[in-house]
Amino acid sequence: DTAVSQTPKYLVTQMGNDKSIKCEQNLGHDTMYWYKQDSKKFLKIMFSYNNKELIINETVPNRFSPKSPDKAHLNLHINSLELGDSAVYFCASSQGDRGLFNQPQHFGDGTRLSIL
Amino acid sequence: GQQLNQSPQSMFIQEGEDVSMNCTSSSIFNTWLWYKQDPGEGPVLLIALYKAGELTSNGRLTAQFGITRKDSFLNISASIPSDVGIYFCAGRSGSGTYKYIFGTGTRLKVLA
Numbered sequence: 001d002t003a004v005s006q007t008p009k010y011l012v013t014q015m016g017n018d019k020s021i022k023c024e025q026n027l028g029h030d031t032m033y034w035y036k037q038d039s040k041k042f043l044k045i046m047f048s049y050n051n052k053e054l055i056i057n058e059t060v061p062n063r064f065s066p067k068s069p070d071k072a073h074l075n076l077h078i079n080s081l082e083l084g085d086s087a088v089y090f091c092a093s094s095q096g097d098r099g100l101f102n103q104p105q106h107f108g109d110g111t112r113l114s115i116l
Numbered sequence: 117g118q119q120l121n122q123s124p125q126s127m128f129i130q131e132g133e134d135v136s137m138n139c140t141s142s143s144i145f146n147t148w149l150w151y152k153q154d155p156g157e158g159p160v161l162l163i164a165l166y167k168a169g170e171l172t173s174n175g176r177l178t179a180q181f182g183i184t185r186k187d188s189f190l191n192i193s194a195s196i197p198s199d200v201g202i203y204f205c206a207g208r209s210g211s212g213t214y215k216y217i218f219g220t221g222t223r224l225k226v227l228a
Contacts, residue, residue, distance in 0.1 A: 045216070
């Protein structure tokens with residue numbers, strides 16, 4: 001069973017459209033993340049949720065809105081897609097209870113978003 | 117956003133050679149992680165380090181948490197073609213934060 005699974009794996013869409021990416025983890029972790037990896041492979045954190053509560057919100061356009069219906073799911077909705085949004089988006093999870101803040105993150109296989 | 121400097125940025129080596137790479141920061145970290153990313157996949161955790169001076173191995177891989185807490189090193193012994201990929205370090209500073217800062221990556225290519 002895949003520990004952190006993202007859908008879709010590939011997403012090709014037109015500029016201006018709205019799209020969503022879904023993420024689910026079956027590791028029983030309390031904390032989930034969204035990262036963006038650009039064409040140079042730089043990984044930057046975007047958001048993090050702990051038990052459905054937003055705990056990290058980096059400088060990301062408000063066109064990006066994460067939603068966590070429960071601690072096993074973290075979805076990312078993007079409005080009015082722009083060319084610069086083309087990247088690979090990774091979901092990750094970790095055990096993030098108090099006293100376990102340093103637990104490693106486990107990544108999904110990524111969603112390759114291409115904006116035409 | 118903040119990034120950690122990794123060196124070298126890329127390297128070609130012959131199969132069987134040993135590989136060394138490092139990651140440096142201007143600030144102190146209390147946790148270091150090393151990941152490997154294969155094409156088309158997400159980063160996979162290789163080694164986690166939690167104490168200054170700690171030396172941890174995972175098969176042919178050995179990583180060290182620098183004494184200054186501002187750097188970490190990863191060594192791969194007797195490289196094989198499947199070691200090809202991008203290696204990332206990640207560091208976390210302070211307590212009460214879930215945020216890891218990732219390195220710029222070292223791209224490794226192994227020549228058979």
